[in-house]
Amino acid sequence: MDMDTRPIGVFDSGLGGLTILKTLSRTLPKEKLIYFGDTVNVPYGSKSKAAVTRFSLDIARFLQKQNVKLIVVACNTASALALPELQKKISVPVVGVILPGAMKAAQCTKNGKVAILATEATVQSKAYPRALKRLDKRICTVQRACPVLVPLIEEGWLHAKAGQYIIDDYLAPVIKSGADTVILGCTHYPVIKKRMAARLGKNVRLVDSAEVLAEEVKTRLTQTDQLNPSGRGSMKIYASDAPARFKRLAKNILGRELKRVYLKKLN
Numbered sequence: 001m002d003m004d005t006r007p008i009g010v011f012d013s014g015l016g017g018l019t020i021l022k023t024l025s026r027t028l029p030k031e032k033l034i035y036f037g038d039t040v041n042v043p044y045g046s047k048s049k050a051a052v053t054r055f056s057l058d059i060a061r062f063l064q065k066q067n068v069k070l071i072v073v074a075c076n077t078a079s080a081l082a083l084p085e086l087q088k089k090i091s092v093p094v095v096g097v098i099l100p101g102a103m104k105a106a107q108c109t110k111n112g113k114v115a116i117l118a119t120e121a122t123v124q125s126k127a128y129p130r131a132l133k134r135l136d137k138r139i140c141t142v143q144r145a146c147p148v149l150v151p152l153i154e155e156g157w158l159h160a161k162a163g164q165y166i167i168d169d170y171l172a173p174v175i176k177s178g179a180d181t182v183i184l185g186c187t188h189y190p191v192i193k194k195r196m197a198a199r200l201g202k203n204v205r206l207v208d209s210a211e212v213l214a215e216e217v218k219t220r221l222t223q224t225d226q227l228n229p230s231g232r233g234s235m236k237i238y239a240s241d242a243p244a245r246f247k248r249l250a251k252n253i254l255g256r257e258l259k260r261v262y263l264k265k266l267n
């Protein structure tokens with residue numbers, strides 16, 4: 001069997017994509033993973049398409065220089081705004097998180113009502129409603145932008161009571177819509193999944209892209225004979241600012257201490 005020992009590149013605006021990285025490392029434990037958290041530019045959700053595309057291209061080019069075999073855009077905002085541009089300009093395959101999340105939601109919904117919680121930019125792009133309609137045109141969608149959640153999560157402020165008020169406010173229209181499936185359309189949100197699930201009740205299914213995406217990456221690499229079956233598995237993490245802070249907060253998501261987070265300024 002052929003093997004490809006090159007790493008897989010993964011990026012997000014900050015900590016959120018670590019929820020994807022964690023699932024990828026579980027699904028593909030022998031692969032080398034390189035993660036880039038763009039902490040100098042976070043949040044992406046309130047930025048323009050031009051800015052998010054520029055940040056994403058810079059990161060993808062950096063990852064390409066690290067000789068990656070595939071890039072995972074572990075960020076809904078960058079996937080919604082910049083994926084076609086990345087796929088055009090980057091020579092290795094680039095995979096986004098919108099389609100995997102939409103596929104999972106289309107599979108899960110029984111009443112055909114799907115709610116999407118995402119950043120402002122992702123909501124405005126209508127990437128999820130479009131993807132869902134393409135998968136099943138009977139699906140009705142309701143979207144809710146949750147701009148305060150990313151800063152809250154990046155601050156590690158999850159324990160605070162104020163956080164619960166904000167979550168409740170964001171969930172109110174979702175509950176009212178009668179949706180039986182809610183997409184966590186931002187890779188930061190799985191961090192507060194339990195708190196959301198407690199509010200939404202057990203009849204509402206919360207879905208995110210991580211598992212479907214990880215399976216998709218595995219299938220692609222299997223089909224192209226690019227897995228690294230005898231590798232040892234590793235994670236190398238870069239942040240574009242404040243790596244020590246990133247390292248400290250990453251522990252909450254990855255469930256373990258990282259040895260080191262490298263500082264990498266791209267511009």
Ligand code: DGL
Binds near residue numbers: 013076
């Ligand atoms: N975690 C990202 C997403 O999935 C970006 C959030 C942000 O930076 O606003 O959309």
